[in-house]
Amino acid sequence: MCGIVGLFLKNAALRPDLGRLLARMLVEMGDRGPDSAGFAVYRRPAPEGSVKMTLFHPDPAHDWAGLAAGFALALECSASAERRGSHAVLTASVEEAPARAWIAARHAEVRVMGFGRRIEVFKDMGGPEEVARRFDLAGMDGTHALGHTRMATESAVTTEHSHPFAVGSELCLVHNGSLSNHNRLRRNLARAGIRFDTDNDSEVAAGYFAHRLQQGDSLADAMRAGLDDLDGFYTFAVGTRDGFAVLRDPVACKPAILAETDDWVAMGSEWKAIAPLPGAAGARVWEPEPATVYAWGAA
Amino acid sequence: MITVDLEAATVRELNQRLHDLPPDTNETAWTIVNPGGRHALLAGLTQPVSITVEGHVGYYCAGMNEAADIVIDGHAGVGVAENIMSGTVRVRGNASQAAGASGHGGLLVVEGDASARCGISMKGVDIVVGGSVGHMSAFMAQAGRLVVCGDAGGDLGDSLYEAVIYVQGQVASLGADCEEQPMEDADRAAVADLLARAGIAGDPARFRRYGSARRLYHFHVDHADAY
């Protein structure tokens, strides 16, 4: 149960302002989700053959430089870590798979919040204003971003339970609603090798889409398959390498608004999330239909 | 003309001011600026005042309205004019889900599109939508009339009671116990009257009428698949 925001900048001139705009959108959704907040920003792509991983460790003074040095030594690559609040973005000149495997093997207490060449994911407990400040969201540039404010329904309020959830390379998911069949689905996906960090229903949706993508589905096909396999109420937004995708369940009780101008495409749980954007008053505004995949960029 | 800027005043202050108006008030014309998608704007009004909101509103704008004439010059969030009793609420843009939900009387006009469940559980209100309505519109609608100038989404009029639906465009599908019924002269007159009151141009002859087949009014084993 939550608030969702998404912003895709069509006008490159706005890119330095991406974080500032998303922060304003996120703060508007504070009432919908006072427990925790998070966001994914697509920015500053790592070079071809390199990977960016956003890492979290519960100790705010964690030695990220040490981790990066160990990483570089073990994987015989260059690696650097940039601290941002309780998280750090590790950029390394290796492929994703060995990078994630090394973190999992050597630093089990470190959570990978997102991975790919562009995506950076930050999330924490607290209201959106506080969380945005902790990570200096307003200072972040980028091409597009997703954000989430959480009102926890059944699972705990922790950093790990916050959204967005990593789905796959360059992908993350945010959810407003409540799934009704996630426990059995989680067990089935776990048997298929998908790793879950929490008992959160939304993480199951993320894991489900990740699994479908591994099996060769396009994101749009995976989301359409989700209409059959994910029971309950949802508005999902999935951040992709160059855009985002939106899906509502067939009953579509949870709100969602899309808006577009020449400069941007935005998504929000309510209009007031979109209202602070420049030119919002003149935007084309509509609501996504139930059981229909909407995508910008290559979904 | 009284202007209230919601960047300066709170929703609470505005609503209280409107609730405190005496029946013989001469403060009958209001403009609200910078609504910014705020919720519960103009909820529970009881006096015949005219109010224009310049911009987009959040959930439940003009909820339970009595007597007031309200124009939203923008888009409206979930449940605009929910449980409206009387008066008029006009949305110049689009309306979100559950527009006019459980409304008892008065008139709701949406000049743009209304999304899912428009007129859900309506109990006497008249709703005129210039554009299209989303799925499950007029779900369990009990009384009143829903006029849709554009298309209707899936499962229109599911579990309908005595409300009547008129649609000019395409209907994606009908819900349980909703059926197309003959369009009589009285229906055309009703549509003409509602369009005129809504200020929306349209040809009543092009509308089709949908109502309850009344097959679910009593529990029966042979209707089990519809429950």
Add this chain to the structure above:
Amino acid sequence: MDGRPPLRYSAAFPPETIHEIQRAAAEGIYEIRGFGAKRRLPSFDDLVLLGASISRYPLEGYREKCATDVVIGARFAKKPIHLKIPVTIAGMSFGALSATAKTALGRAATAMGTTTTTGDGGMTDEEREASSLLVYQVLPSRYGLNPRDLRRCDAIEVVVGQGAKPGGGGMLLGQKITERIAGMRVLPAGIDQRSACRHPDWTGPDDLAIKIQELREITDWQKPIYVKVAAARPRYDVQLSVKSGADAIVLDGMQGGTGATQDVFIENVGIPTLPALREAVEALQELDMHRKVPLIVSGGIRSGADVAKALAMGADAVSIGTAALIALDCNRPIHVGDYAALGTAPGACHHCQTGRCPVGIATQDPALEARLDVDAAARRVRNFLSTMVLEAQTLARACGKSHLHNLEPEDLAALTVEAAAMAGVPLAGTSWIPGR
């Protein structure tokens, strides 16, 4: 002994099961009935209070005070409700009940300084007049909902669920939909009415918070706003109600009654009041909201002992429905022939759904309704409420409490392992709470 072997009935297919299978085979539809769950469930009967002796000192029965008042709605409302006793009358609709029954309940509650509650179908003038403190329900059906009644009530109860049917909508069968009731609900007279299971314009806590804000705006933040949930996942529902801005929470256990619901629903969905209450109190404590957001618990409350035990477990008040109807005359052995005509007998009647209530409570038939004398009925409910409170005070004084709210879980012991586990109190004679 006549030498014939005793009849041997199947445990899996006892006579009532055989009858139900054959009834379903004949009619092709589930059984709809009134009353609450009839199966045996762990309950307050499985708990006892630990009276004082040497380590603790009791209070004198009549001279030393044991206060019973409770304030509901002080969190956000400008006009909280001050109850003189921690027992309220639960929501029961005009429709399910006769106008006379509603009036009698209202007069009794007024005399005792407590609230009655409207139901699915709206507020009647009679009950507003009879009840000095009236809680107005906002239900998924929205039958009879209007701003005038919202303003003339004393508190608002947003009903999410009912203990007899968590996740289900209301029902009122055609026999009881008279012209007046049809008019209040804007339905054709005589139809089988099924009402919605979800509210038409909100789903989930984030949207509920906005709905509560709207109700507060319409009533200028004066009225306490309760959220009523059925006991299924009370830990989550209680916390989400608090987060959504409720002034008070009503938690209805699976023993809670109904005017008409599928039997399969009544007997198989939800959890009993006992474990629900413990989960709800723990949920409030986690948020540091216990005794700040009052918790009213209902479902199978029948006596002052139940009141004392519920308050000891952490409830702020209880609410009664079925017990109040029984005080009115429900299931009294009079007009026995009419019970027989319904295929039942006094003590076993659950035929509220038929509208042919032999004692004139759950009916809209004027002749039947006339069987309930409103003054005498009101007196009986008043006497019953008074007795419940006296009983609860007696027990609380024995535990040395000068206010019912000072009863604690540590004043309780459980007689069964099941009750110990569900209520979270030690099995009598041990310090063992199963699961801890």
